[in-house]
Amino acid sequence: MKVIVLGAGVIGVTAAYYLAKAGAEVTVIERQLDVARETSFANGGQLSVRSVGPWANPHAPGVALRSLGRADAPLIMRLRADPAMWSWVVKFLRNCTARRARHNLTLLRRIATYSGDSLAALCEDTAIAFDRRRQGILCLYRDRRSFDKAARELDGAAEMERAVTPAECTRIEPALAEVEAKLSGGIYYPKDESGDARRFTEELAAICREQGVTFAFGTNAVRFRATGDRVTGIETDDGLERADAYLLCLGSFSSRLARGLGIRLPIYPVKGYSVTIPVASQNIAPEVSIHDEELKIVISRLGDRLRAAGTAELTGYDARIDPVRSEAVLKGLFSLFPNSGDPKKATFWAGLRPMTPDGLPILGAARYPNLFLNTGHGTLGFTLGCGSGRVAADLVMGREPAIDLTGLGPERFS
Numbered sequence: 001m002k003v004i005v006l007g008a009g010v011i012g013v014t015a016a017y018y019l020a021k022a023g024a025e026v027t028v029i030e031r032q033l034d035v036a037r038e039t040s041f042a043n044g045g046q047l048s049v050r051s052v053g054p055w056a057n058p059h060a061p062g063v064a065l066r067s068l069g070r071a072d073a074p075l076i077m078r079l080r081a082d083p084a085m086w087s088w089v090v091k092f093l094r095n096c097t098a099r100r101a102r103h104n105l106t107l108l109r110r111i112a113t114y115s116g117d118s119l120a121a122l123c124e125d126t127a128i129a130f131d132r133r134r135q136g137i138l139c140l141y142r143d144r145r146s147f148d149k150a151a152r153e154l155d156g157a158a159e160m161e162r163a164v165t166p167a168e169c170t171r172i173e174p175a176l177a178e179v180e181a182k183l184s185g186g187i188y189y190p191k192d193e194s195g196d197a198r199r200f201t202e203e204l205a206a207i208c209r210e211q212g213v214t215f216a217f218g219t220n221a222v223r224f225r226a227t228g229d230r231v232t233g234i235e236t237d238d239g240l241e242r243a244d245a246y247l248l249c250l251g252s253f254s255s256r257l258a259r260g261l262g263i264r265l266p267i268y269p270v271k272g273y274s275v276t277i278p279v280a281s282q283n284i285a286p287e288v289s290i291h292d293e294e295l296k297i298v299i300s301r302l303g304d305r306l307r308a309a310g311t312a313e314l315t316g317y318d319a320r321i322d323p324v325r326s327e328a329v330l331k332g333l334f335s336l337f338p339n340s341g342d343p344k345k346a347t348f349w350a351g352l353r354p355m356t357p358d359g360l361p362i363l364g365a366a367r368y369p370n371l372f373l374n375t376g377h378g379t380l381g382f383t384l385g386c387g388s389g390r391v392a393a394d395l396v397m398g399r400e401p402a403i404d405l406t407g408l409g410p411e412r413f414s
Contacts, residue, residue, distance in 0.1 A: 001245060002024070002027075002243040002244045003019050003243055003244065003246070003396055004026075004027050004028075004029060004234060004241055004245075005026060006028075006029050006248050006257070007029075007030060007251060008028050008030035008037075009035070009036055009038060009040040009201065009251060010040040010200065010201045010385045011251070011374055011381050011389065012028055012250075012374075013035055013036070013201050013204050013389075014204065014388075014389030014390075015388070015389035016213050016389075017122075017204055018389050018393035019247075019397070020211040020212060022399075023397075024396070024397065025212070026208070026212070026213045026214070027213075027216060029216045029221055029234070029236060029241065030215065030219065031220040031221070032218070033217050035201050035202055035215070036197065036201035038251065039251050039252070039351045039352060039354065039381060040197045040198055040382070042307065042309070042349040043379075043382060044298035044299075044310070044379075045298075045300035045309075045382070046137055046192070046193075046194050046289050046298050046383065047192060047194060047383050048189070048380070048383050049112045049191065049192055049383060050112075050160055050189045050191055051137045051161070051189040051291065052108050052109060052380060053105060053108070054104040054105060054108055054359030055092075055312075055355065055359045055378065056093075056096050056104065056359050057096060057098075058097065060075075060092075064077060071324045071325070072324055072325060072328035073311075074310065074311055075296070075311070075313075076311075076312070076313045078316075084255075088266055091266055091357030092357040094357070095357055095359070104358050107360055107407045107408060108359065108380075111360075111361065111387050111391075111403065112380070112384060112387070114390075115384045115386045115387025116191075116383075116386075118387050118390050119387075129199070130195045130200035131195050131196040131302040132195040133194045133195065133287070133300075134193050135193075135287060135288045135289070136188060136189050136191065136192050136193075136288055137193075137291060138164075138187075138188050138189075138288050138289070138290055139186055139290075139293055140176075140292050140293060140294075140336075141183065141184045141185055141293050141294070142182055142183060143184060144184040146294075147185040147186075150187055151185070151187070159190065159191070160189070160190075161188065161189045162187070162188055163186070163187055166181070166185060166186075167180065168188075169185070172288055173290070175284050175285060175286040175287075176336070179336055192289070193289075194302075195302070195382075196302045196303075199302075200382070216236075216238070216241075219237065219238050220237045221250070221257055222235045222236055223235050223257070223260045224261050231246050231261070234246060245372065247373075247374055248373050248374065249392075251267075251352070251353075251376075251377075251381075252268070252317070252354040254375040254376070258366070258373075261366070261371070263367065264413070265376065265410065267355065267362070267376045268354075269352035269353065269354065270312050270313065270355045270378070271313040271318070271352055273326045273328075273350050274308065274309035274348070274351075275307070275308050275309075275329050275333065275347065275349075276302075276307045276346065277306050277333075277341035277345055278305055278342070278345055280341070284337065285301060285339075286299060286306075286337060286340070288301075289301070296310050296311065297329055298310060299333060306333070306337075306340055308329050308332065308333035310329055311328065311329060317352065319350055319351060319352055321348055322350075330343055330348075353378050353379050354375060354377060354381075355376070355378040355379075356378065359378060360376070360407070360408055361388055361408065362374075362375050362408070362410050363388055363405055363408045363409060364405055364409030364411070365395060372392055372395050373409075374388050374392040390402075391405065
């Protein structure tokens with residue numbers, strides 16, 4: 001079977017890997033000149049299988065209101081005359097109830113757990129190197145009420161997640177010693193991991209090539225062609241490409257391409273920022289991946305680099321870096337780890353996260369039986385990549401996925 005995968009971020013490349021492993025002849029079409037050059041390029045690096053959670057929750061509207069008028073706020077909505085944006089915002093707010101958040105969390109953990117298991121198996125099979133750290137994720141709280149509430153809501157066994165005191169936070173991550181007095185506590189997820197998503201994607205792409213996968217870089221997918229109930233080709237700026245099946249993994253740009261077939265995908269770009277600084281031997285930098293609940297940033301050690309990422313900005317498809325917002329991420333990093341590196345050597349990045357209103361990816365078949373969707377992963381592309389790629393490969397190859405996809409397909413938006 002010949003399969004065309006559209007997109008060479010972590011989502012598209014993991015899907016290509018599993019498709020090739022299943023015996024498909026795979027071509028990956030990518031407009032950039034290499035893999036992982038957009039959303040997967042410099043993200044926060046967390047593999048948050050247990051600490052995962054949907055953005056749409058009862059706290060989100062309050063965060064948005066408190067952010068009004070602040071250029072450095074964790075969440076900014078630059079509302080404009082864009083029907084797609086307004087439609088997305090309305091659907092997002094509908095998912096911010098406690099009942100919907102609980103439902104979406106259950107579905108999210110289903111695919112995240114499967115993805116974590118799939119990543120572990122892939123690492124064992126390939127010995128892939130990507131600055132992987134298996135020391136857990138520590139979520140920090142400064143506000144006492146927020147911490148107490150998070151501790152009450154824990155539903156896992158002790159080996160999966162547990163509430164910890166400020167002193168225990170420092171024992172888990174000694175680099176927090178200088179700010180221990182400012183903390184109310186933390187939630188520690190010892191089974192979660194971190195790593196470099198770009199390096200992972202690059203290394204996996206090399207393995208894909210060994211398996212016979214072809215990458216067509218610098219090729220822009222323009223529109224699908226369809227006859228009757230089947231997609232018959234994808235028009236690119238290099239000509240028409242044909243296959244037996246097509247897998248859409250274009251992140252924030254998936255909705256634009258699908259619209260040409262009359263398929264409406266409520267995916268909207270939410271811009272996030274990251275900063276990366278080098279870590280020298282004299283620096284006191286964390287080894288454990290950190291999530292700062294108040295600042296809404298994550299921090300991960302990637303070899304001899306430290307990466308901080310976060311914030312959310314609804315501003316359409318504008319991926320330009322706003323210095324005020326990138327500096328806010330850098331300031332947040334040094335507020336926790338003041339001796340972690342040299343801020344003058346920081347490099348800045350911004351990327352568009354493909355967010356759905358409920359915070360869940362879109363996995364499944366489209367209304368055309370040979371077109372499949374693996375998109376809308378938001379901030380969780382790295383976390384969910386292996387699981388969703390494996391599921392997508394099963395669907396394309398006509399096999400029953402190992403997990404129930406109810407609630408994760410495009411039909412939920414009908």
